[in-house]
Amino acid sequence: xxxxxxALIARDLRLAARVGGSGALGLVFFLMIVTIVxxxxxxxxxxxxxxxxxxLWLAAVLATLIGLDRxxxxxxxxxxxxxLRQSPLPLELVVLAKAVAHWLTTGLPLxxxxxxxxLLVALTPPGMAAxxxxxxxxxxxxxxxxxxxxxxxxGIRRGGLILAILVVPLMVPTLIFGVSAANAALGGTVxxxxxxxxxxxxxxAAAVIGTxxxxxxxxxxx
Amino acid sequence: MRIAVENLACRRSGRLVFEGLSFALAEGQALxxxxxxxxGKSSLLAILAGLLRPDAxxxxxxxxxxxxxxxxLHLVGHRDALKGALTAAESLAFARDLLGDEAATPGEALEAxxxxxxxxxxxxxxxxxxxxxxxxxxxxxxxxxxxLLDEPTAAxxxxxxxxxxxxxxxxxxxxxxxxxxxxxxxxxxxxxELRIGRTPREGDGE
Numbered sequence: 198x199x200x201x202x203x204a205l206i207a208r209d210l211r212l213a214a215r216v217g218g219s220g221a222l223g224l225v226f227f228l229m230i231v232t233i234v235x236x237x238x239x240x241x242x243x244x245x246x247x248x249x250x251x252x253l254w255l256a257a258v259l260a261t262l263i264g265l266d267r268x269x270x271x272x273x274x275x276x277x278x279x280x281l282r283q284s285p286l287p288l289e290l291v292v293l294a295k296a297v298a299h300w301l302t303t304g305l306p307l308x309x310x311x312x313x314x315x316l317l318v319a320l321t322p323p324g325m326a327a328x329x330x331x332x333x334x335x336x337x338x339x340x341x342x343x344x345x346x347x348x349x350x351x352g353i354r355r356g357g358l359i360l361a362i363l364v365v366p367l368m369v370p371t372l373i374f375g376v377s378a379a380n381a382a383l384g385g386t387v388x389x390x391x392x393x394x395x396x397x398x399x400x401x402a403a404a405v406i407g408t409x410x411x412x413x414x415x416x417x418x419x
Numbered sequence: 420m421r422i423a424v425e426n427l428a429c430r431r432s433g434r435l436v437f438e439g440l441s442f443a444l445a446e447g448q449a450l451x452x453x454x455x456x457x458x459g460k461s462s463l464l465a466i467l468a469g470l471l472r473p474d475a476x477x478x479x480x481x482x483x484x485x486x487x488x489x490x491x492l493h494l495v496g497h498r499d500a501l502k503g504a505l506t507a508a509e510s511l512a513f514a515r516d517l518l519g520d521e522a523a524t525p526g527e528a529l530e531a532x533x534x535x536x537x538x539x540x541x542x543x544x545x546x547x548x549x550x551x552x553x554x555x556x557x558x559x560x561x562x563x564x565x566x567l568l569d570e571p572t573a574a575x576x577x578x579x580x581x582x583x584x585x586x587x588x589x590x591x592x593x594x595x596x597x598x599x600x601x602x603x604x605x606x607x608x609x610x611x612e613l614r615i616g617r618t619p620r621e622g623d624g625e
Contacts, residue, residue: 204516208505215504276498279470280557284517285490 201286202294209298219264223303224310226263230256231314242319249318250379253328254335256314257307257375258368261339266360268299268344269351269415278351278415288412296344296407304336327382327389331396335375338400341407342367348414371399420482420491420564421445422467422596427476429462436462437615438475446564446594449587449610451601458616460600461497464567467598468494483564492565493518497573499554503543507534507553510542511560518561528556532582547574555583558590566590568599 213220234252235245272278272295281291311332312325320328346364350356378392421443428438436459444450452460465471467478469489480488501510511525529535532552542550551574558566566587572580584606587597591607599605 201517204513208513212502212504276496276500279494279496280500282470283489285519
């Protein structure tokens with residue numbers, strides 16, 4: 198079972214890395230948003246530094262949404278989902294494997310690249326460290342919440358819009374606590390640990406609810 | 420193993436596709452399902468594979484221990500379940516790891532369907548018939564007693580059809596079971612034919 202689980206992660210990572218895969222998509226989209234915001238706001242470094250964490254987090258949410266609609270749809274269309282259901286892996290673990298692969302190709306690169314992009318919004322070094330930490334801990338929640346929406350819309354062509362409408366409201370708590378944790382690290386009255394621990398809790402809860410929810414949606418959707 | 424189907428009925432979006440379907444199949448036996456387009460051949464295979472819930476009736480698999488029936492079968496549907504960006508060998512290696520019960524290596528399986536030369540080509544570069552053969556090679560990389568084949572000869576040339584029939588015969592002689600939905604005649608020894616689908620009646624509401 199472990200072997201099937203790892204094989205599925207490896208296949209999705211390989212697909213993301215190949216030509217036409219979704220590997221760099223999220224990262225490029227993230228970069229586009231973060232680069233364009235300073236141009237829109239003008240050369241006010243203090244303002245940029247103050248809203249920097251919010252801009253990065255917003256970009257992370259939107260970058261996660263890109264390509265999320267194909268998470269199960271691609272497998273549904275070419276019949277791979279039927280093949281996955283003949284494996285000894287329960288559907289929950291299929292969802293978990295695909296979500297892990299999605300996070301490794303979307304959330305993780307975003308978190309690792311955020312110090313670089315933080316330069317564009319005038320983040321201080323502690324701010325950059327806080328961004329890496331909050332994105333690292335918070336982006337799994339985005340992926341797992343998104344997985345539910347992706348499973349619900351897997352049978353719908355052009356389901357991307359419905360997917361966004363379904364999952365963006367659910368991503369709001371993650372966004373709020375992600376930004377407030379990053380801001381707390383830059384100063385203020387709230388200690389960093391409080392919002393950061395809630396953010397971690399959101400990710401852990403989403404990992405359970407998202408896996409079970411997406412598997413249920415896939416079963417129900419046939 | 421043995422598979423028994425009792426009084427199966429299938430309904431798709433409210434329309435009754437077939438009902439009262441019963442058959443049993445034991446080791447070494449083949450069943451060829453025929454019927455007009457839309458008669459429910461693919462739906463029947465999907466129900467047997469556990470992908471679709473029947474409206475009524477039950478499917479039982481005996482002699483496979485505690486495993487669910489879905490883990491004792493191969494379904495090669497009309498979609499090939501291949502990813503264009505992966506090579507033929509990678510696709511089969513993935514299927515082998517995923518399904519367990521490993522039998523032939525990807526190289527041997529491709530050899531058996533006459534595609535050894537295409538092992539390192541991305542599936543997207545292969546023709547429809549070649550993709551079909553890669554999908555059929557999946558039958559060989561994991562050992563599973565029940566083969567469910569949906570229009571297995573579609574897109575295959577005459578030589579590839581003969582290869583496929585030979586593979587099915589070998590599987591049957593090793594005690595496997597084959598259920599194939601097809602329009603083309605399949606020269607399988609001792610195969611029973613099952614015709615499904617009602618004859619369309621006047622005023623049959625769609």
